Amino acid sequence: MRSADRNTGANPSPDNTLKKWEKPHLPKPVTAVFSAVVTFSVWILIWQIAYANIGISFIFPSPYQVVVELLRLLPQKKFIISVTGSMLRVILGYLIGIAASVAASFASHFFLPLKIFFSPFVKIVRATPVASFILICVLWMPSEAVPVFIAFLMVFPVVYENTLTGLSETPVELKEVASVYGFSRRQKLTLLYIPSVAPYFASACTTSLGLAWKAGISAEVLCVTRDSIGYYIYISKQYFETASLFAWTVAIIVLSVLLELAIKKSVGALQRAVRRKYAGK
Amino acid sequence: MPESENRSVILDSVCKSFGEKIVLKNFSLKIPYGSKTVIKGPSGCGKTTLLRILAGLIFPDHGTVTGTQGKKTAVLFQEDRLFPTLTALENVSAVVPGNSKKEVAAKILTELGLGDPENLNSYPAQLSGGMKRRCAIARALAYDADIVLLDEALKGLDAENAENCARVIHSYTADKTVVSVTHLDTSLEKDYQKVVMPMNTF
Numbered sequence A: 001m002r003s004a005d006r007n008t009g010a011n012p013s014p015d016n017t018l019k020k021w022e023k024p025h026l027p028k029p030v031t032a033v034f035s036a037v038v039t040f041s042v043w044i045l046i047w048q049i050a051y052a053n054i055g056i057s058f059i060f061p062s063p064y065q066v067v068v069e070l071l072r073l074l075p076q077k078k079f080i081i082s083v084t085g086s087m088l089r090v091i092l093g094y095l096i097g098i099a100a101s102v103a104a105s106f107a108s109h110f111f112l113p114l115k116i117f118f119s120p121f122v123k124i125v126r127a128t129p130v131a132s133f134i135l136i137c138v139l140w141m142p143s144e145a146v147p148v149f150i151a152f153l154m155v156f157p158v159v160y161e162n163t164l165t166g167l168s169e170t171p172v173e174l175k176e177v178a179s180v181y182g183f184s185r186r187q188k189l190t191l192l193y194i195p196s197v198a199p200y201f202a203s204a205c206t207t208s209l210g211l212a213w214k215a216g217i218s219a220e221v222l223c224v225t226r227d228s229i230g231y232y233i234y235i236s237k238q239y240f241e242t243a244s245l246f247a248w249t250v251a252i253i254v255l256s257v258l259l260e261l262a263i264k265k266s267v268g269a270l271q272r273a274v275r276r277k278y279a280g281k
Numbered sequence B: 001m002p003e004s005e006n007r008s009v010i011l012d013s014v015c016k017s018f019g020e021k022i023v024l025k026n027f028s029l030k031i032p033y034g035s036k037t038v039i040k041g042p043s044g045c046g047k048t049t050l051l052r053i054l055a056g057l058i059f060p061d062h063g064t065v066t067g068t069q070g071k072k073t074a075v076l077f078q079e080d081r082l083f084p085t086l087t088a089l090e091n092v093s094a095v096v097p098g099n100s101k102k103e104v105a106a107k108i109l110t111e112l113g114l115g116d117p118e119n120l121n122s123y124p125a126q127l128s129g130g131m132k133r134r135c136a137i138a139r140a141l142a143y144d145a146d147i148v149l150l151d152e153a154l155k156g157l158d159a160e161n162a163e164n165c166a167r168v169i170h171s172y173t174a175d176k177t178v179v180s181v182t183h184l185d186t187s188l189e190k191d192y193q194k195v196v197m198p199m200n201t202f
């Protein structure tokens, strides 16, 4: 409501005259869409200018060439198959990573030796370049498994550490209530731990999906995994098909945005479901 | 050992400090089972600390507490400490043993003046200060406890509600051991054994 200060002034102005700061504004979504379109156009323009100055399309394609290439790829069977394959592998690794890290963080919270045990693992995974892991993994597992494992590896430290933080922030006052009144394990889980962990878990899920997606595709490139986005990126690079390389990259970005939207929706739905189930509303 | 020693909660020369600050020094007290005791003293003298020791939430540095082992203890904390994700009814029914938890919880809440479905189904954030207090009281009474520890039980209640809550607390704790700590004179404790806790000046 923009009319809040209308009632408070000592000199209320008649209803039909708007004060200076009450000039009608465009509704929010319209301005948002407008500014997004402008920003997007400016960047495309910069791209086009760069292209015009470089002038070698097999090193740096124009936006138009990339769009044409993308439209050529879209209906192809290999596009559908590779996009599906890449998504399935990354999502599989992601889900395994979430399950494992949640279990590990709860276990670590209640059993210190486990926390000490996991600590170097988490630190090393965080500090090591993904490429090192990918190249090591190629030696040990089939090329289809590497992206799954790498996605897992990206998710684990993020969700593990966030869940642990959430657990450590469980309010002491309520823990004392639970202990005084002899709450069951189930009550402690649903009344103490899940509410404290939920916000951390939700943000970790969103952050780590992006990480897993990018790292998973890097793994596909380096392992030349069949039927994958990474595979076609690798091929495009081998044959200097730069427009195709760009087109695949655009596809990756679009899919990343879609995945993020999907995960935000799912996490929101999950939180609401948990609240409904355990809070009786 | 006299017979009565087996039937009391006994604090023997209890000492408790937080860092340099000495809160309890050689505090001794015998609380027979089934008795009602009020411990009175100024703010900061260590009443809550004593109650936390009785509840087994913290331990004395020296001295012993006997007679609380194996007993179920309900604590009405100085702050209400309700679960924000539970409604008033659910906060209370969460501690009720056995079946028909909701019925037992609703009965006590009704006696405390929160029987309206609108109140029962409100979350703590939607209740007034005095309503939250009554909900916390209801939880302490709904638990099937042997020992009931009350910290500023009637804090923040208007005269009428305070009177009614005192009556309900009496009726639910008739056969229980009650230790109430407060810095006020309230109708709740008028027939309780009085213990004065001086401000430590060590």
Ligand SMILES: Nc1ncnc2c1ncn2[C@@H]1O[C@H](COP(=O)(O)OP(=O)(O)OP(=O)(O)O)[C@@H](O)[C@H]1O
Pocket (backbone or CB within 6 Å): B018, B021, B023, B041, B042, B043, B044, B045, B046, B047, B048, B049, B050, B078, B183
């Ligand atoms: N966890 C703690 N750490 C450090 N100091 C503490 C702690 N708990 C209590 N104290 C100190 O112990 C003293 C007694 O505190 P306590 O809460 O027992 O007082 P009280 O008698 O309940 O006071 P009030 O009537 O204001 O509630 C205070 O000086 C307080 O600062």
Ligand SMILES: [Mg+2]
Pocket (backbone or CB within 6 Å): B047, B048, B049, B078, B151
């Ligand atoms: Mg106190």
